[in-house]
Each structure stands twice: as C-alpha cells, then as structure tokens.
Amino acid sequence: MSALLTLEEAQARLLALAPQPALTRSGVAIAHGAFLAEDLLAMRTQPAADLSAMDGYAICGDGASGAKGTWTLVGESRAGLPFDGALKDGQCVRISTGAHVPPSGISVLIQENAHVDGDTISLAPDEQAPEDGRHIRKAGFDFTKGQTILGKGTRMGPAQIALALSAGHDTILHREKPYTSVLDSGSELTQFAADCQPHQIPASNGAMIAAMLQPFTGLVENLGPVPDDMDALAAALDKADGHILITSGGASVGDHDLMQAALKAWGAEIDFWKVGIKPGKPLMVATRGKGDERQVILGLPGNPVSSFVTAFLFALPLVKAAIGDPEPLPKPTYVKSAEALPAVGTRREFLRGVCDGATVKRAASQDSSALLALASSNCLIDRPAGSDAVAIGQLVPIFHLENG
Template identity: 40%
Template sequence: MALLPVEEALARLLAGAAPLGEETIPLAQAGGRVLARPVIAHQTQPPFDASAMDGYAIRAADVLSVPVELKLIGESAAGKRFSGVVANGEAVRIFTGAPVPQGADTVLIQENTKRLAGDSIRVLQTVAQGRNIRRAGLDFAVGDVLLEPGRVLDPAALSLAAAANNAELHVVRQPKVAILATGNELVAPGENPGPDQIIASNTSGIAEIVRLNGGMSLDSGIVRDRIEDIETAIGTAIEMGADILVTSGGVSVGDHDLVHAALTRRGMKLDFWKIAMRPGKPLMSGILPGKVRVLGLPGNPVSSLICAHLFLAPLVCALSGRHYRPDIRAARLAIDLPANDSRRDHIRAEIALAENGELVATPLPLQDSSMLSALARANGLIIREPDAQPARAGAPCEVFMLR
C-alpha cells in the first residue's frame, strides 16, 4: 500500500473540523479562549470628562495673559469629584483620572504654576481650551462593538472587555483531548521503573501542545498491552466527553501493537494509517461513534511530538476556533545534505540568525526518533520533500520553527 502524502493526510484530518459551539464563562477564566459572540460596551469610557494630568482645572479665558493669580476653591480626585462650579478667576486642584468640574474647560499642568500662600496659585504659562482633558466616550460608548467573534482573548482584549463591564464572555467551547499512552514498558514520572521499563514522557509534551493551541487535555493514563484494557480506556475517554482521542504507541504492526484492533472493536472508522513522513510513518486517523476524532501517534517520543506539532496542533486549533499558522521560514543549510528518499523528512536542527540577516539551519548530528534531548535542543525542523536531490551548504531550505 502506498504511503499517504503529508499534505493529503493533513487535509483529510482537518476535513469538517469546525468550532465546537459556544459556552459562557466568567471573564477571569477567559484568557486564551476564542470569542464566539461580539463583546459589547455596557458603559461609556471614560464615563465623564476626565483629567489626563495632575494640575488645575480652570477656564482658559482666565489665563490669556500671564502671570495671573487664581483662587483655589477645592479639589477633584479619582473617585471623589469636586461638586461645585468653577467661575471666573477660580481653579480646582485636580489629579489624573479625576472628573473635570463644571465650569472648567481646560487643565493646566502643575509644572506651569506656583502655589502661593493661602488659597491661590500663580499661573506661569497660558493653556488652550480643552487641553489635558479626556472627553467622555473617548475610548468607547455604550453599545459599541469592541471585539469581534474569532478574537483570541489576549491581555489587551480581556482588559477591554472588563473596562466595558463584561463579567462573562461567550467563547468557543474548548476541545477536550484525551491522551492515552499504551505499553507494558511504561511507568508514570515519579515512579521507579522496573528493569525492563522506561518513564512515559509523551503525554506531558502532547498535553502542552494541546494547551498552546486552545484545547483541554484529559490524561487517560497508561494502559498495558492488553486489548481489553485498551478498549476499556477508550470507552472511558468517550464517557469523559473527549472530542479527540490521542493514543501514543501501539499503532505499528508488531505483535503488541493492539491500539488499531481495540479501536476497531470500539467502532472506529479508519480514515488513514501510515503516511510518507519521517519521523512518524505509523500515524493513524479515524472517527469513533459520537464523532470522536482519533489520532494515533507513534510511541517513539520524537516521532510522537513531531506528529503532534504537525497534525494535532492544527486539529485542536480548528475545533477551538483558532486560525492555525505554522511558523515556516526560509533559511540556508549550514552543511551538505544527501538525497532524500520517498518520505518527507523533518530534520531536527538549530536555527540561528547570521550576520547578513538570513537564517542558517544546522542539522543535529543524531536524528534518532527516541532522542528527546536532541529535540529539546532543536528549535526547528528542516523540511526535506520526498525524493529531494542532494543539497550543498548554503542552499535554500524551509524550516518549521518549533520555538
């Protein structure tokens, strides 16, 4: 059977993937979520004419000629306004953010005055009408549409929604991603592995990729290589409301690779299995009853994480309402590379900025798909298309940035 090209596999995986509906959540929990409805202003900001500076609220007509003395009649502070009216020859001490009193039409900054004995100030510089005043509604007014659907709620968006008196927001529902690791050889981090066991590491990296792309991970634990146990774990993930079931390991063709069989017994409709890429050839995709999407990742840690970057990240984005933009950049090779075979290769590399402003990609010397230390060292992947010819140092290449 011919291996499926990477582009076709990704297109099939994302076919029909769309935001999952909406939910209403408290503003304090909305960071990083995607708006499902517009954010409307429920009050005007600022709600009154406010001073933009510390100084004195006065009438501009009183300071057409300087120096001149004005009578100080009171104070206006943020949260406690001056309730009187400023008349000819009068001034009110005012602070940043405080309401501008009635009768005043400008704010004179305090540096351009001198405080005199008693209740008066000497004005040393003229000021035009309307200076240093933030007019009511300068930022927004009641009923304004402040944020459109599809906006990722970053710090500025959250602050804007709060300023407009929105205590709750309508957001796209987070996709729930159940992560199931399989293998007799695996134990959880913190446990003591037996003589033939290793620490399960894939779940931690996969969960972070889910989080970074707007999803919620559900740790389904580690399941031994027993088809009944794997079936039970699949059923539990479905009962937990998973939108995506990610399996790690058990998708190859060995005697102990039982995930495909267990999924089939649970009713999975297989879409594809095995793609033309390195690392990550055994990648599997299908649909379980209830429209639960399945992504079967290889067990080798590097293969698992690279497949999660390339396939799981865009799928989670599509379901969470985010627009997926892979960070692919132009670079030049630091060393010669041999011809590639029939699979797209993703070579772990260090990407650095040269003095001429170009990116230079240096492949790491060891590319074994079990070496997490090399993947952690790499900040990008050199993409080598199937059947690519040998390339010399300095030749152009494409790199997929990991960080």
C-alpha cells in the same frame, strides 16, 4: 500504492472533524485562554467623561479678568470624586490624573508649570498656557458604547480580559474545553519510571502530549501505558469517552501493531492513515459515533520524537480548533541557517533545531527516539519535500516550540 497525504491535506481533513464542545459562559477574570464565540460589544463608553491625563489644574479660559495667565482656585477634582459644578472663565480646580475635567474646563496646566499662591494659580516663569485640549483624555477616545471591541475568535489574554471588564462585561461566551484521553501502547512500556527494568522503557508519551495540550484542553486522562494485547487495548478504549482520543504507538503494520485493529473492533472508522512527513509517517485519523456524540481519534507514532512532532502539528491544532481558535495551525517564521542543510527527498522533514533568534542549527541528533536532543531544541526546521540544499545564511522556515 496511493500517494501519501501532504501535511496540509492531512491537517485540513483532521480539522474538518474537530469536535464542537458546548457553549458556556465564564467570568471574564478567569477566561484566560478562551476564544470568544461571539463579537464582544462595549456596554459602556471609555472614558465616560473627559479625564485628566496629568496632575495639575483644570483651567477655564486664558485667565482671570485683567490677569491673563492667572486663575482662581475654586475646588478639587479627584479620581472617583469629581468637582461638583462647572468652571467659569478665569477659574480652575486642582485635578489629579484620571479625575473628571469639570464642564467648561479647556485644558490642564500641569503642576510643574504652575505657580501657587494661596487660591491664585498662575503660570510659572517662562511657561505658556497649555493649548485647548492639552492633557485631557476626551470622553470615548478609547471606545464607545456599542462598538465592537473584540471579534469572534479572539483569544482572551491579559489585555483582552482588562478590555472586556472595562467595557462592562462580567462574562464571555466561549466553547468548553474538550475532554481528551491519551493512550500510549507498547508491551515495553512501564509507568514506573524509577523502577524500569532493562527490557522496559518508561512511558513518557502520554505525559508529554498531555502537557503540550493542557493550556487548551480540559481534563486530559492518561489511559496508558497499555500492552500490545487486544483485550487490554479494548478495556482501555472502553474508558475513552471524551471528545478526543489520542493514541501513541501501535499504528503501523508490524506483527504487534494492534491499534488499528483494536480501534476498528471498538467501532472506529479510519479516515486516513499515513502522511508524507518525517518523522511521523504512520499518522492515523479516525472517528467513532455520529453527530454530537462523535469522537475524534488521532493515532500518533510511538517513537517519542515522532509523537512530539505529530502532536505539535496535529493534536495541538485539533484541540485549539475545538475551542474556537480560527487559526489553529502553527505559523512559521524565517531565520538564517547557521549551517548547510542537504536537499530533501519525497517526504517533508521537520528537523529539531536550536534558534538563537537570528539563526538556527540542527540539534545534535535527529533520531526519532532521541529525547535529549528534543529537550534541547526550541524549534522545528521545516524542510518541504523536494527542497534544494540550503547554504549557510539562507533563510529557512521554522516553527517555534515551547519545551517547558
């Protein structure tokens, strides 16, 4: 019997198959979550001119002739309405935050430190003149035209959207979100959760997986539930014409586990099957078609917790890689264990856990069908194969989850 693939081996092989949807351009304002397909260079300089950082008076020189610390008010510079002209020695203009500092303006005297007497502006008692450059945002201090402001692979969040717009971009280039199909199988499944008979189980895996992937993928079409029947599976698979197909259930080798056979009959080629993790050993990866028409198929276990864990470790990175995320795999953080943990056997274990920010403990149940315990968890505790027992207070790696 061949050795099981490690998590890293399986993830690397899957991500090497990630589809590459077409490149497209979208308006920056609606590009939240997209990954840049090219470096983004500034189309303008920000700020384009020296700007005031405070409300007050832009001053020139150390004061009027014979009246150090006193300036003559000659106008106003407002945000969007700059003063027309340059300042001469001993002159100043009223200025608001964000307004252009006129040529020859050397600093801004903030209004709290100014004494106003008609058109004469002087230092308030016990105040000193601001040093040169004080309260001025110099032209180009944020970025300059031609500068790379965001690198290829950057995910567009609120701050990145604001930066791209400020740099003069109306659109960005990114990959389209992959079209994804989800198919959960099993004769015990029913789509009618409110009218579930004793011999049935409400189908939940498809909706669970779709919700997990939704921020990173396009339309997620749920093709299930489908009974354990070759004809029914064939009919459902014929509807899966997108970039990615994710199946749940039927991937093992029991008498009624028909997914592998159905996929092969559909024209899929199995790339690998079985990974040395718990839960999630009967994970399967296959492809169908060639080149740009190739579909990637990810077969997840049917038990809901196993399906969730493998979707988190494999399906989520797959769709993130497809839209251009250069680092699609989840990243661990380390916290102290609030309880003793036993040694680990030959398969890497992912325990459902509850983290309070500083410590972590296991959820009440680790059974692969326990949805109540899963829904109360906010992380996975990573226990590599062969790990020694963990004492209370020892650091352990965890992966944070988003459960709603």
